[in-house]
Amino acid sequence: MQFVDEFRNKELIQKTAQEIARRVDPKIQYRIMEVCGGHTFSIYRFGLHELLPPNIELIHGPGCPVCVLPMGRIDEGMSLANDDSVILTAFGDMMRVPGKKGSPLELKAKGRDIRMIYSPLDNLKLAIENRDKKIVFFAIGFETTAPSTALTLIQAKKLGIKNFFVFSNHVLIVPAIRAILDSPDMRIDGFIGPGHVSTVIGCQPYEFISKNYRKPIVISGFEPLDLLESILKIVQQLQEGRNEVENQYNRVVRWEGNRTALKVIQEVFELRPYFEWRGLGFISQSALKINKSYAQWDAEEHFQLNRIVLTDPKSSQCGEVLKGVLKPYQCKLFGKVCNPEHPVGALMVSSEGACAAYYQHTGRKEGITDSL
Amino acid sequence: MCLAIPGKVIEIISTKDSSPFFQFAVVEISSVRRKVNIELIKEEGVLPGDWVLVHVGFALEKISYQEAQEQLQMLSLLGEEKQFIEEIQGYRLGKEREDGPQDKEL
Numbered sequence: 223m224q225f226v227d228e229f230r231n232k233e234l235i236q237k238t239a240q241e242i243a244r245r246v247d248p249k250i251q252y253r254i255m256e257v258c259g260g261h262t263f264s265i266y267r268f269g270l271h272e273l274l275p276p277n278i279e280l281i282h283g284p285g286c287p288v289c290v291l292p293m294g295r296i297d298e299g300m301s302l303a304n305d306d307s308v309i310l311t312a313f314g315d316m317m318r319v320p321g322k323k324g325s326p327l328e329l330k331a332k333g334r335d336i337r338m339i340y341s342p343l344d345n346l347k348l349a350i351e352n353r354d355k356k357i358v359f360f361a362i363g364f365e366t367t368a369p370s371t372a373l374t375l376i377q378a379k380k381l382g383i384k385n386f387f388v389f390s391n392h393v394l395i396v397p398a399i400r401a402i403l404d405s406p407d408m409r410i411d412g413f414i415g416p417g418h419v420s421t422v423i424g425c426q427p428y429e430f431i432s433k434n435y436r437k438p439i440v441i442s443g444f445e446p447l448d449l450l451e452s453i454l455k456i457v458q459q460l461q462e463g464r465n466e467v468e469n470q471y472n473r474v475v476r477w478e479g480n481r482t483a484l485k486v487i488q489e490v491f492e493l494r495p496y497f498e499w500r501g502l503g504f505i506s507q508s509a510l511k512i513n514k515s516y517a518q519w520d521a522e523e524h525f526q527l528n529r530i531v532l533t534d535p536k537s538s539q540c541g542e543v544l545k546g547v548l549k550p551y552q553c554k555l556f557g558k559v560c561n562p563e564h565p566v567g568a569l570m571v572s573s574e575g576a577c578a579a580y581y582q583h584t585g586r587k588e589g590i591t592d593s594l
Numbered sequence: 595m596c597l598a599i600p601g602k603v604i605e606i607i608s609t610k611d612s613s614p615f616f617q618f619a620v621v622e623i624s625s626v627r628r629k630v631n632i633e634l635i636k637e638e639g640v641l642p643g644d645w646v647l648v649h650v651g652f653a654l655e656k657i658s659y660q661e662a663q664e665q666l667q668m669l670s671l672l673g674e675e676k677q678f679i680e681e682i683q684g685y686r687l688g689k690e691r692e693d694g695p696q697d698k699e700l
């Protein structure tokens with residue numbers, strides 16, 4: 223497929239990996255964080271970590287939207303399905319995420335009306351077809367996904383749909399990166415910046431990383447060649463003592479981002495003063511709430527939601543893995559107790575979760591095609 | 595979740611048979627045709643034959659064939675002498691810009 227196969231070209235992959243190996247200083251340990259869970263997935267799916275010299279360590283970041291939701295928040299959302307008049311909808315990633323009383327899929331098996339959707343727009347169709355029901359969308363995702371939720375709300379308003387509500391759990395990546403940079407137990411030399419988030423926000427919001435923290439960040443695509451080229455660019459910057467925001471993914475990401483997308487986010491959402499992230503704790507201005515002009519469609523306004531505060535099971539170490547302090551296999555539960563069939567934490571469920579990526583792909587790589 | 599997949603725009607659906615407010619297009623993604631919302635890239639202008647990145651039913655951005663080509667060319671020259679790269683690049687890229695093979699399969 224165009225824009226896919228040619229970025230999996232074996233020869234170019236080897237060439238780029240060799241160039242990285244040629245460039246690195248063997249005396250230095252490079253700690254590079256891939257912020258986005260989609261990158262974590264690609265790295266393990268294609269076995270890219272095995273192509274890198276041993277002194278490059280990839281640290282997995284918090285960019286997996288289901289993984290960073292605290293379990294209490296998941297249960298709050300699922301409690302909405304207890305109401306018989308509600309049809310709760312969610313993306314596929316959410317369906318197997320364990321809450322205290324089970325996952326959405328398990329609740330569905332017990333008779334709750336929970337449905338998987340492909341696009342936020344599917345909610346409007348459901349709302350029109352089920353006028354006697356309330357459709358509640360358990361919305362998750364970073365800036366990549368927020369514009370589609372926003373456009374869906376704008377459309378609901380225009381169409382005068384009254385039986386549709388959004389439980390917003392949209393979070394923002396930049397405050398999370400800042401929290402990681404400020405965390406005392408973290409030492410990171412450079413960042414692989416999130417590709418699809420950046421199609422929306424552009425490159426400029428990352429400038430504080432180079433200006434205030436003096437670290438390089440390279441916005442990257444998701445194919446093997448994209449990631450290797452980004453790592454090469456980070457290594458080059460470190461070698462030359464530069465710390466810049468670079469855009470490796472310029473076939474898609476524009477420096478200024480997508481103006482329309484930013485505009486619709488503004489139209490519908492406002493910043494929450496703070497939001498709790500699993501592993502990272504409370505981060506100020508790190509999440510989006512539906513604003514006053516759309517309050518009528520806000521599930522948090524319409525329904526009586528009790529805040530549920532839960533701590534993760536003691537033995538699980540999802541928080542440490544999310545922060546990049548521990549590798550997935552260093553969690554005491556990894557494998558035997560926590561695996562994709564019986565996930566304890568969301569990181570073992572979502573394809574972007576570091577634990578699932580590790581479990582499914584280490585030791586088993588998928589074909590890298592020979593095209594071009 | 596944040597996954598987005600390249601797809602090729604087959605046709606723009608006329609607003610008449612689309613929803614009353616949104617603009618949609620038929621986009622082919624891995625040989626499956628889907629109705630995709632193109633509201634976010636309308637301002638840039640979308641035409642059949644354009645490649646777009648699709649995420650949860652919305653086209654997020656257009657994909658530039660030329661930037662992709664330049665990246666691949668740069669990588670294929672890794673490890674070559676700098677002067678040699680400059681020469682080859684100046685020649686190849688310049689020529690391609692003039693010809694602009696927009697829709698050629700790689």
Ligand code: SF4
Binds near residue numbers: 537541543550555
């Ligand atoms: S192995 Fe399971 S419990 Fe441990 S960090 Fe990963 S998801 Fe959490």
